[in-house]
Amino acid sequence: MSFAPVAITGMGCICAAGGNLSDSMEALLRGERRPAPPVRFASNHPVRYPVFEAVDFEGPPDLLRTSAFALHAAREAVADAGLDRKTLGALRVGVCVGTTVGTVMSEETFCRGYLAGDVPDMGPIRRILRSNPADVIAREFDLSGPRQTVVNACSSGTDALGIAGSWIREGLCDAAIAGGADELGRITYIGFISLLITDDSPCKPFDQRRRGLNLGEGAAMLVLASERVLRRSGARPRSFLLGYGSAGDAYHLTAPRPDGAGLRGAISEALATSGVSSASVAFVNAHGTGTPDNDRVEGRVLHDMLPGVPFLSTKGYTGHTLGAAGAIEAVLTAACLEMGKIPANAGFETPDPEIGIAPVREVTTVAGTVALSESLAFGGNNSVVVLGKA
Amino acid sequence: MSGTGRIVLEGIGVVGGFGCGIADLSRSLADGNGHPGTLALSAGSGPIEFPAFRADTSLLKEFVPARTLRRIDPFSRLALLGSRLALADAGLADTGHDRLGVIVSSGYGATGITYAFLKSFIDDGDICASPTHFANSVHNSAAANISILLGARGPSLTVSQFDLSVPSALASARQWLAEGRVDRVLFGAVEELSELIGYVWYRQRGAPRSASMTPLRTEEETAIPAEGAAFLLFSRAEEARAGYCTLDAAITGSHADAGFPLPDGGLLVLGADGRRESGRRYAAVAQNARIACYTPLYGSMPAGPAFDIAAAALTLKGGRFFPSPADAARDFPATVPAGGEPFDGAQISCLTLSGIDDAYGVTTLGRLAGKEDPR
Amino acid sequence: MTTVEKLKGILVKDLNLEELTPGDIDEDAPLFGEGLGLDSLDAVELVVIVQKHFGIDIQNMDEAKTAFQSIRALASYIEGRLSGG
Numbered sequence: 001m002s003f004a005p006v007a008i009t010g011m012g013c014i015c016a017a018g019g020n021l022s023d024s025m026e027a028l029l030r031g032e033r034r035p036a037p038p039v040r041f042a043s044n045h046p047v048r049y050p051v052f053e054a055v056d057f058e059g060p061p062d063l064l065r066t067s068a069f070a071l072h073a074a075r076e077a078v079a080d081a082g083l084d085r086k087t088l089g090a091l092r093v094g095v096c097v098g099t100t101v102g103t104v105m106s107e108e109t110f111c112r113g114y115l116a117g118d119v120p121d122m123g124p125i126r127r128i129l130r131s132n133p134a135d136v137i138a139r140e141f142d143l144s145g146p147r148q149t150v151v152n153a154c155s156s157g158t159d160a161l162g163i164a165g166s167w168i169r170e171g172l173c174d175a176a177i178a179g180g181a182d183e184l185g186r187i188t189y190i191g192f193i194s195l196l197i198t199d200d201s202p203c204k205p206f207d208q209r210r211r212g213l214n215l216g217e218g219a220a221m222l223v224l225a226s227e228r229v230l231r232r233s234g235a236r237p238r239s240f241l242l243g244y245g246s247a248g249d250a251y252h253l254t255a256p257r258p259d260g261a262g263l264r265g266a267i268s269e270a271l272a273t274s275g276v277s278s279a280s281v282a283f284v285n286a287h288g289t290g291t292p293d294n295d296r297v298e299g300r301v302l303h304d305m306l307p308g309v310p311f312l313s314t315k316g317y318t319g320h321t322l323g324a325a326g327a328i329e330a331v332l333t334a335a336c337l338e339m340g341k342i343p344a345n346a347g348f349e350t351p352d353p354e355i356g357i358a359p360v361r362e363v364t365t366v367a368g369t370v371a372l373s374e375s376l377a378f379g380g381n382n383s384v385v386v387l388g389k390a
Numbered sequence: 391m392s393g394t395g396r397i398v399l400e401g402i403g404v405v406g407g408f409g410c411g412i413a414d415l416s417r418s419l420a421d422g423n424g425h426p427g428t429l430a431l432s433a434g435s436g437p438i439e440f441p442a443f444r445a446d447t448s449l450l451k452e453f454v455p456a457r458t459l460r461r462i463d464p465f466s467r468l469a470l471l472g473s474r475l476a477l478a479d480a481g482l483a484d485t486g487h488d489r490l491g492v493i494v495s496s497g498y499g500a501t502g503i504t505y506a507f508l509k510s511f512i513d514d515g516d517i518c519a520s521p522t523h524f525a526n527s528v529h530n531s532a533a534a535n536i537s538i539l540l541g542a543r544g545p546s547l548t549v550s551q552f553d554l555s556v557p558s559a560l561a562s563a564r565q566w567l568a569e570g571r572v573d574r575v576l577f578g579a580v581e582e583l584s585e586l587i588g589y590v591w592y593r594q595r596g597a598p599r600s601a602s603m604t605p606l607r608t609e610e611e612t613a614i615p616a617e618g619a620a621f622l623l624f625s626r627a628e629e630a631r632a633g634y635c636t637l638d639a640a641i642t643g644s645h646a647d648a649g650f651p652l653p654d655g656g657l658l659v660l661g662a663d664g665r666r667e668s669g670r671r672y673a674a675v676a677q678n679a680r681i682a683c684y685t686p687l688y689g690s691m692p693a694g695p696a697f698d699i700a701a702a703a704l705t706l707k708g709g710r711f712f713p714s715p716a717d718a719a720r721d722f723p724a725t726v727p728a729g730g731e732p733f734d735g736a737q738i739s740c741l742t743l744s745g746i747d748d749a750y751g752v753t754t755l756g757r758l759a760g761k762e763d764p765r
Numbered sequence: 766m767t768t769v770e771k772l773k774g775i776l777v778k779d780l781n782l783e784e785l786t787p788g789d790i791d792e793d794a795p796l797f798g799e800g801l802g803l804d805s806l807d808a809v810e811l812v813v814i815v816q817k818h819f820g821i822d823i824q825n826m827d828e829a830k831t832a833f834q835s836i837r838a839l840a841s842y843i844e845g846r847l848s849g850g
Contacts, residue, residue, distance in 0.1 A: 456783055456784050457782075457784065457802075460780070460781040460782060460783060461781065461806070514817050517813075517816055517822065518813055518816055518817045519813070520810060520813055521806065521809040521810055521813060522806055522807075522809075522810045525806060
């Protein structure tokens with residue numbers, strides 16, 4: 001059941017590493033990372049955990065920061081694709097965005113006011129209601145196609161991309177803007193710390209001494225285009241979405257299945273739908289959060305299914321951006337394929353014998369034309385996309 | 391991909407203000423009157439209480455042991471109950487579901503446990519934030535809880551698109567089956583009327599003035615907030631043993647200047663739910679269709695369209711109209727079917743319109759010809 | 766009330782062990798796996814419970830492992846920390 005490839009004609013990205021895709025890639029190739037305790041919010045938690053904030057970005061006050069990120073990345077992607085509001089208006093264009101924060105009625109000021117018996121200002125609530133990320137992008141570009149906000153925790157960005165690809169293949173729309181966005185705020189920060197899976201030093205994906213993840217924020221968007229749109233616009237693809245697979249662990253709300261069965265299923269489905277064999281994979285952009293559990297399970301699966309294939313986690317540069325992660329990592333993967341090289345896995349020094357393989361330790365040339373990007377989510381969803389060099 | 395490509399609705403599981411299960415929903419549809427309960431909360435001015443459609447999930451204890459339920463919050467309880475009822479309705483076991491996809495759609499998600507999480511650190515400081523509350527407040531925890539308890543290892547999807555959550559997610563359910571990714575999809579819509587959402591409703595719209603909704607009087611505000619879960623088990627026709635109807639189309643979009651793809655001579659079930667801002671949109675587009683509206687039985691919530699689909703499915707299977715609000719003729723000049731009359735149309739479409747922009751969803755169901763249902 | 770008794774009450778309430786009373790709980794039985802049958806998510810919740818009710822902070826799960834062997838072990842750990850150990 002091999003899928004027809006879907007062209008990716010534009011990409012946009014914003015994260016701690018940079019305000020656009022090209023700046024972000026340059027920072028990664030320079031091996032630069034700047035994890036630091038949060039400056040945009042405060043916590044009375046006694047430990048200061050490093051995070052990856054996009055410190056220079058300020059969104060408009062009437063939108064959630066998450067949706068402002070989404071819009072920023074979408075604008076870059078649309079311009080990169082050589083499109084604008086007018087040209088998009090002549091097409092049926094869909095929007096599929098992954099997020100965790102972007103739709104949640106989770107507003108601390110409002111809840112504190114309510115709890116204290118006050119009559120809290122409704123402004124923050126109204127902001128949430130007008131900030132559904134897919135709605136925001138559809139409004140910005142006046143789009144008429146299908147809209148979906150995917151809230152699949154950490155695999156949302158990868159899933160949004162896979163879903164938008166299926167819309168294009170089935171002809172439900174001519175083009176789609178797909179990706180993910182998430183801001184880092186107090187509530188997310190406090191929540192992850194409470195689970196004892198955050199590292200109070202910069203994260204070390206796949207390292208034997210890894211102690212947890214660092215949170216991050218940002219967004220990435222990709223413009224997917226049908227054959228018809230490609231022919232008419234003469235746009236040149238930057239990459240291709242070749243395949244997508246997704247499977248559940250059915251195991252635990254926060255811990256991955258120890259045997260990695262869900263991830264194995266997702267990788268198999270992704271490869272099968274792309275018509276590509278594991279031998280052709282040039283590299284893998286792993287989920288690699290730096291938690292003991294994730295990296296052990298994921299590492300073992302890569303060891304078994306893709307032995308000898310170079311892999312890395314880019315979360316050492318971006319932090320774990322939750323709903324945005326799958327999308328940010330997809331655009332980084334596509335950019336790496338274009339450039340023929342992958343950055344070093346930041347934070348890695350000592351191999352873990354329990355995993356048996358190690359990520360790349362320096363910038364590495366890759367000659368192949370196919371790569372995988374994978375995401376493992378809370379709740380046990382595992383999603384993988386296969387990207388091809390244009 | 392083999393087979394006819396047809397998709398069958400095999401089982402329905404519902405819980406809401408009308409009761410629990412398909413029999414309660416059928417009774418409520420035949421009766422034609424909504425019976426809301428109440429929601430009590432404390433506003434700045436003091437305690438308040440107003441009409442609301444509440445759901446009772448105590449039946450869940452018959453499906454899932456108490457020990458397993460201890461950490462399951464009200465939102466996930468609604469989801470678990472709806473999903474179990476749908477599987478039972480289809481006569482399927484609750485284990486061994488390898489090729490089962492799980493999709494949950496919700497406008498507002500698990501707001502109860504989200505609020506409880508916030509309280510845990512507002513009350514006792516950031517270091518006392520409850521990790522269990524946090525894990526459960528993650529939006530896809532209901533789908534995860536369903537998958538874990540059923541051992542379902544297929545793909546999982548949770549969608550949050552406010553009023554268009556159901557149509558948007560349903561389009562994905564249809565695609566998964568059409569692509570052959572899974573053999574069955576357990577599709578559900580869940581909405582929890584937590585204290586937080588109830589308070590937001592109260593601040594935005596005021597308390598409902600009446601315990602009776604009249605959504606087809608579209609210039610009036612008569613919405614009553616609600617909670618509930620509606621789960622629909624869809625299968626590829628080759629897999630289904632019996633069913634209610636087929637899923638012929640699940641379309642979403644916006645700017646429908648050319649009009650919506652409406653059934654020819656069929657029936658249009660409107661998702662109008664007494665909110666004035668969307669009422670007007672429904673009045674504008676459905677002038678010439680033969681319409682029905684059942685939201686007064688289960689209330690106003692983003693999950694509502696899934697209940698509309700359940701009502702349409704029961705109509706197609708039973709071959710008779712359920713009664714629809716009597717005074718609709720004022721805003722909808724086309725014929726509104728009276729209850730009990732035979733319905734022999736080939737299709738029913740359910741229309742969902744957004745309250746904030748011109749996004750729409752049209753779900754079309756078809757009569758299931760030639761399949762005998764032993765039930 | 767001894768620390769053991771206090772803990773039993775707290776666990777029943779905060780971990781929502783509805784079908785148990787404090788009297789049903791064996792203070793020497795394992796908390797995780799068998800015995801009370803708690804899991805990894807309960808373990809991190811227990812860290813917060815100890816912080817909230819006794820003001821003691823446990824920095825990581827390695828520290829917690831010995832303390833969480835049983836209710837008696839946990840009570841002993843708490844008393845030790847409270848007396849300045």
